[in-house]
Amino acid sequence: MRIAKQWLLDWLDTRLPFEDLGAALTRGGFEVEGAGTTGPALPGVVVGRIAAITAHPHAERLRICTVDCGEDGVRTVVCGAANARLGLKAPLALPGAVLGKRVITEAELRGVRSHGMLCSGAELGLAATEGLWELPEDAPPGMALADYFRFADPYLDVAVTPNRGDCLSVKGVARELAALTGGRFRAPRPRALKVSGVTPHVSVEDKSRCPRYCARLISGMAPDKGSPGWLVERLRVCGASARHPAVDVTNYILFDLGQPLHAFDAALVRGAVVVRGAHPGEEITLLDGATRRLNADDLIIADDEGPLAVAGVMGGRRAAVGPATRSVLLEAAYFRPDTLSRTARRLGLATESALRFERGVDPELCELALERATALILKIAGGVASPAAEHSVPELWPRPEPIRLRLERIRRLLGVGVPRAHVTRLLKGLGMTVTASHGDLLVTAPRFRFDIRAEVDLIEEVARLLGYDEIPAVALSQAPLSARPRALGLRRAADLLVDRDYHEAMTFSLVDPEEQTRLGIPAQALLRNPLAAPWSALRASLIPGLLAAALHNRRRQQGRVRLFEVGTCFRAADSGTAVDEELRLAGVALGPAWPEQWGAPGRLVDFFDVKGDVEVLCALAGATLAVEAGDIPPFLQKGLAATLRVGGETIGFLGGLSPAHRERLGFEEPVFVFEIHAAPLGQPLGGRAQEPPRFPSVRRDLAVVVRADLPAGAVLETVRVNAGPLLQGLVLFDVYQGEGLDLGKKSLALGLTLQDFSRTLTDEVVDGLVAQVLAALKAAHGAELRQ
Template sequence: MKFSENWLREWVNPPISTKQLVQQLTMAGLEVDSVEPVAASFNKVVVGEVISVEPHPDAKKLRLCQVNVGEDDPLNIICGAPNVHVGMRAPTALIGARLGDMKIKKTKLRGVPSYGMLCSAQELGLAESSEGLMPLPAPIGEDIRHYLQLDDVSIEIDLTPNRGDCLSIEGIAREVGVLTRCDMTVPKVSPVAATITDTFPVSILHPQACPHYVGRIIKNINAKAPTPLWMRERLRRSGIRSISAVVDVTNYVLLELGQPMHAFDLTKLSGGIQVRMAQAGESIILLDEQQVRLDEQTLVIADNKVPIAIGGVMGGLATGVTETTQDIFLESAFFAPNQVSGCARRYGRHTDSSHRFERGVSPQLQCHAMERATALLLEIVGGQVGPIIEHTDTSALPSPPTIELRSSRIKRLLGQSLDTAEVSDILTRLGMAITPLELKWQVRPPSFRFDIAIESDLIEELARVHGYNNLPSHAPQSHLIMQPQAGVTLEQIQTVLVQRDYQEAITYSFVDPKLQAKLNPEIESISLANPISNDMAEMRTTLWIGLLQVLLYNQKRQQHRVRLFETGLRFKAQNLHQEKMIAGIVTGTRWPTQWGQTEQGIDFFDVKADIEALLSSAGQNQDYRFVASTHAALHPGQTAAIYRGNEWIGILGAVHPSLVQTLELTPPVYLFELRLAPLCETQVPKFKEISKYPSIRRDIAVVIDEETNAAQLLDCIKQSATKTLIDCQLFDVYQGKGVEPGKKSLAICLIFQAFSRNLTDSEVDTVIGQVVNTLEQKLGAKLRT
């Protein structure tokens, strides 16, 4: 909401500076975004009247003007503006004037002296562009800054969605009056008596969406009449461009009172007004000249033939007011916030009207706004006024709740008690109806406060007006008991990957159905009823979709080494299930480019090591196992599922070559995805005794079938050995000369240690013999000699 400070001070004028006003508004929850002067810096610019215009003797586009600025003699000024004419009054910069960085001096143009400059609105900083001089109906010699009240600022407020009542000068003035304890000077709006009896049929077919509708006919207007300068200036200082007198009046009332209005060309309406839901197949060309196809959930204003406006959003082009319009039908209505909010978003038409209606406009404001707009229109464009046409469904109008406010609750939430008189005063000045009772109040909010519904809302209002800075500050007190760590936090898991050179990515939960079908065809997805776009029409069943798109974006920008992870939810249609996951994507070299070693491409086991580091963060790495698996999006020979016991935890692997080609990725690309819940589970660390006796290491090499994996071999060794075997590690894999085809040689390091004594070589030899026999019987392994 942007407005002029001078305009606000006509409503309420507290004895405080602009800086203090801005600070009070911000501290009351109406955050001020900017404070800007309404015009550029200039001086010595007065109103001058052109009394003669002659051609320049040596330049076709220049004119010699005699300008009366209220001094003894007129000034000779050379002007090139196309609209200069005798009798015109325009801003005139005198000798010595400054327009920003430019100083006006006596000059000669093609040999003719010029003693000043006739100015356009652009040169005065009152418009972004202009096509000629700025006409001014002002007294000759009047200082422009004084006449236009340019020692003013435009204040822009960033309102939260619950404060729709402050989207008007009246609403902000009400707040300032409450905060500063100043009375408001409300402009008097008297009912305009009808001078003609003409009416127009209006029927409300959907009162739940529009329970209050007000209209009025105004005939024989002069649509070409110019908008008064004072109104154009107030609109400009509020960030609204002047269009035409009729439209400017509706915009002015919107800014002043917060009631959106619309004017239709009466001669273009057929039969009557119907407020109804759109029918299948209907469409409308809006004022922005864009045609939209209407759905059956859209509230429209229609005549007896076609829709002429989307209710609360935008009017139609066909019935808009033009320069040839003589009769208008003026509309002022209350539309339900939930109806307008969904409608504006569906059609992508966020307007000043929808911005107010979706936050809530007082259902008691429509007639008042109609009278105000009518009076302004008669003053500017003239015409004959018909009686007000009003339709109301009281059962569908929102009714403010009656809320019980307890003094004990005030003290509990604010940390201090407030005087009974202060509470009553604040609530009354906020426009609320109160009934004082013993240690509590019965409060009924005004119709324009849609955000007041419960007791806490009232206490928030008391805190705002009383002043947050005036509330006591107490340190919180609590009896804390140390508890053992219940699990690994998400931050700890993320830190593990960050320490391994990953960066976190955040992508949308809405994804492209086509890409999702390629990545996860076996899982049924959830389709959105109202998607943002076609490529965001489903909820993701895997986090890989967003990561692949981020990788593709980076590779197209010559970023070849990418290591990303993401945490978030995946969604399944079955039972509307959602689950927290962590996923990653890796491509490029193992290390960043450096002088100490040659570049090495990333491989499957590098990514597996990263996942093992994740699993180790919970201290249960030994409980997990990697099993060869398949997945539609992954390479069939480089895919492993991760299990904890029989519980599926996640999967990793290289992206399938066909998918790499389809997405135009630079291979190799590795993906992983794991469930977060198991990763966050942990056990309280337990002390384990450290032996003081030396350990014994023995290495063995066995030949086994190529299909047998190392995990099976290590598990078999652990099961067959005694407790003295404290560790075993694979340190070499060999295939080639000396090993039969279809076989492989695995070299294992075995560490033995006892806790109560020294082990002997014979004891270790016995255990190794048991291990070798077991491997031969269960896996067909043979000791390599």
């Protein structure tokens, strides 16, 4: 937002140089994006008035203008602009003036000598007008155009952060500068207006969304006078153009005070005006020319024939002010930000008015803005103002609550103590009410400071006003902080996966509930007010996001894809409306098992590759992973999936995506995924250094015959349970079915490593342990030792 110096000084009494004000804003937390002057110098360009105009004797489209240049007399200028007419005031470039790369000279045009050039706004690099730039009536002939418009006036381009809606105006910035620099803020003093006539009839049906609405009728205007130069120039600096005195004034008040206003052509309003919710399916053609369909969530201004405007966003064409408008209905209101924000976003409209209402407008501004706008319109275009109609429900206005501010808390957060009197003076400079309360301060923010909600907000204000540069650097004395075991464990797990050629991904926490349902994942945490339908649920699993990311990479010629993510998943809590969060680690792998090379034939990644990755993850945390058949998610392929358990508890799953889901999603090769709870990975190892064993281990291999449909994991678990503490290693190293075995049987070859750390194992002990294991296998699974 551009803030011109002279405009700012209407509100701020200060002796500081203008550039110092920019530095003060920067210290106060505002970003000054640029600075400059409001317009070009334009030497040799003056205000000219067409005193006489005649047809060109040798060209139909040209006319000969006698231009009044004030004290410099008159000049003859040949002009081809269609809007050239008697009495028009327009910029006149005298011989020698430079417009861009063009030097104006005296020239003979079709037999008539022209002593200069009447200019359009585009030729001056200013307003993009068609034909001559029509200057206001108060522009004195002969005056330098740059002096009339104060083009040499410096400005600051200030970026206002979203939380500071109170500074989206010259008044707001001036009020902030007064507090930052010690200058004096010139509070406005509205003058009493002379009013007459009948109060306009307006009503508010939806008071909850519009707690304050004011309106006034101004009739008998003379719009042909146009807006004065100072107003036109201030609007131009802010990026707006002059249209009609009433519209120009409403735009000016918006930039000056920060209160959006709207003017309706009163002659086009039918019956009473009402503020109400839109009827579903109701339509309105807005000022941008587009027709938009409304719903019950939209708040509108309407008359007996239908919508006149979308409240706080944009007016409609039906009652729009035009060049011939002589009476207007002037509106000032406070609309609830959340309602207006949803409407503006749904309709795809980003207007200056909507921007301010979304960030918060002080309801108390309505009366001041309406009075100032009325006074300006009457001064510029004449007319008569009616009494103002007002509907107000103060109980529904934003009400700032007192906040307790502790001086000790200021010292702890800023690292420096600030005297009570100094804190009080600083906060009162921002318009806050400060009282003493039990050794602390009780502070109430002004209504326009919507960003002040808690004690830390007040401390931030103290820091801003003190100046961050003035807060001394203090060395903190504290013990070195170490990483939390959980965070350290997860970081080590992530590093391990990166070492195994995985890439870390970060997917969106909001997902499409329908896609979760298609994968068989219940969408338990649905949003009440989602940004869009595809993002209306919190994810219950990391797998959908990783599958989408893997497919995105695969379609972009990434042949070997390995992705993992550590993220939060959500599910509805047993208590009802609450949501439980759980940290998980998940991965997806597809494509070649290893990078392309010459030393070994290539193959695709398989179940056991990914199983190995998960086993190493668990081993890193000191946990022993058991891979078992069990309940698996419906999107995994049966016979190629398993449940993962640690210490008897299920921690996740592992498997290949089913062919049906592979085809639906668009994968052409096998895809393997895993998802585990992150808690076991975050456990500290807590291990101690151990002396290498002094006594040898014993290896015994067993081949047992079991049912062909018996999972090997069940056999291994039985061995672990019955072998006792002497079992130091267990491996399945062969599976056989075929000749020599009965139909429906298979042979599992197991390798048992036995060791006692206090003595050498004897054959008697080992044989007894093996016999114990075989007996347990026979009892549990009907296993027989293969002969």
